[in-house]
Amino acid sequence: MSTAVTEDQIEKVVVDSLESFGADPDDISRDATLEQLDIDSLDLAELSQIVQERFDVELKGSDVADVKTVDDAIKLIAASV
Amino acid sequence: MDSVVVTGVGAVTPLGVGARTLSERWSAGVCGIRDGEGACVDFDPGDFLSVKEARRADRFTQLAIAACGEALEDASWGDELPYDPRRVGCVLGTGIGGIATLVNAQDTLRERGPELVSPLAVPLMMSNAGAAAISMRHGLRGPSYSVSTACASGAHALGSGLRMLQTGEADAVIAGGSEAGLAPLARAAFVALDALSSSGISRPFDARRDGFVMGEGAAVLVLERRGPAEERGARVLGTIRGYGSTSDAYHVTAPREDGQGQADAMTAALSDAGLAADDVDYVNAHGTATPLNDRAETQAIKLALGERAHQIPVSSLKSAIGHLLGAAGAVEAVATLLALRDRIAPPTLGFSEREEDLDLDYVGGGARPLQVAEGRKALALSNSFGFGGHNAVLCLEAA
Numbered sequence: 001m002s003t004a005v006t007e008d009q010i011e012k013v014v015v016d017s018l019e020s021f022g023a024d025p026d027d028i029s030r031d032a033t034l035e036q037l038d039i040d041s042l043d044l045a046e047l048s049q050i051v052q053e054r055f056d057v058e059l060k061g062s063d064v065a066d067v068k069t070v071d072d073a074i075k076l077i078a079a080s081v
Numbered sequence: 082m083d084s085v086v087v088t089g090v091g092a093v094t095p096l097g098v099g100a101r102t103l104s105e106r107w108s109a110g111v112c113g114i115r116d117g118e119g120a121c122v123d124f125d126p127g128d129f130l131s132v133k134e135a136r137r138a139d140r141f142t143q144l145a146i147a148a149c150g151e152a153l154e155d156a157s158w159g160d161e162l163p164y165d166p167r168r169v170g171c172v173l174g175t176g177i178g179g180i181a182t183l184v185n186a187q188d189t190l191r192e193r194g195p196e197l198v199s200p201l202a203v204p205l206m207m208s209n210a211g212a213a214a215i216s217m218r219h220g221l222r223g224p225s226y227s228v229s230t231a232c233a234s235g236a237h238a239l240g241s242g243l244r245m246l247q248t249g250e251a252d253a254v255i256a257g258g259s260e261a262g263l264a265p266l267a268r269a270a271f272v273a274l275d276a277l278s279s280s281g282i283s284r285p286f287d288a289r290r291d292g293f294v295m296g297e298g299a300a301v302l303v304l305e306r307r308g309p310a311e312e313r314g315a316r317v318l319g320t321i322r323g324y325g326s327t328s329d330a331y332h333v334t335a336p337r338e339d340g341q342g343q344a345d346a347m348t349a350a351l352s353d354a355g356l357a358a359d360d361v362d363y364v365n366a367h368g369t370a371t372p373l374n375d376r377a378e379t380q381a382i383k384l385a386l387g388e389r390a391h392q393i394p395v396s397s398l399k400s401a402i403g404h405l406l407g408a409a410g411a412v413e414a415v416a417t418l419l420a421l422r423d424r425i426a427p428p429t430l431g432f433s434e435r436e437e438d439l440d441l442d443y444v445g446g447g448a449r450p451l452q453v454a455e456g457r458k459a460l461a462l463s464n465s466f467g468f469g470g471h472n473a474v475l476c477l478e479a480a
Binding site for chain 1: 131132133134136137193196197199200201204
């Protein structure tokens, strides 16, 4: 969709989502792994929905499965918008 | 065979958080019903669950997790299970399951489209979610499942747990019931059945009774065999002496008017315990306050216990907390065990006007001491009957 979406905007949505899923805000950083944040496949399915609603992008399940860090998630979304 | 004992209890009910709170407040005549329903207003999921756990659990599961935590602490189970985890089971009853989750998902589907229905909808609303959450939280790796027999679910769960121990399938079982059905949809559906009280007052066995008052809550009991429980130094709260389960095979919502199916379950529970009517000191009635139930149940108690029915107190916890549906049997088992321990018959709150043929001692007024024969332990039957004609009765004995 719109090229006006910035990586900062994406990062904010991802971080807010992770916090709402129960990840400790102090632990969230670009380098943090999803495992460290106790983020699992159900959380990622929810994140995909949030991203779809917010940025109108559909993340492929196979791509989402490769996401290991917060940075991976942000980059995957940025590449899809 | 080694008897099956209760070593810990936990409850979250409209009378507050905690099994002892339930027992003390009911005995004191406190009513937890406000504005025509029994809500667990004192329950804050954040007191028991992390953000992640809370959003992964429908309210009925949250209530079960809280009750379970109390029960395990009460049983002095530390972080390390006292048995091989593969030998610890969990059976949890619920009549409805995650109805609030279902309603929210339906709203999302209608308002925002199918692609936005939450991936958490299924794991939250499934009726086995409570048993699954308890198994995962405490690392119980033996048999775990839910039972669903409407308002008999909690009692059937305890009966299943009892059998699991008696057959040697497990060395300990966490058993109980949970319900969080105060959703407007459930209320409307029960109203359509003409089952709910229009006055909003739960008056079991009273001539003015006009239906049940909906409630929510959970109770969990820790069941072990007496030998190993005593070996680990556990304090025993009481014994599940027997269990009887029958079906009316009659009507989907109405009980048999002659109470025969219910009476058969009471007789079966006594027979399972190797006891007779004269051994019963108290009946914790299903006592929903619907015109049909209380009349049929009175008949059933008389059929099962004969003359003894007129000599012992019969009371209903639903007068104080409303009808907790799939949790009721478990909550009532906890309340009954604590009443037996204290040797009292707690009251049927608000009972004062008699109806013809409803001629038992329903304990109006206030709690009374139980008359227990010298040298004996207090013994009770706890009745639970569900839509569909499912009858489950537990025979409980003080420690």
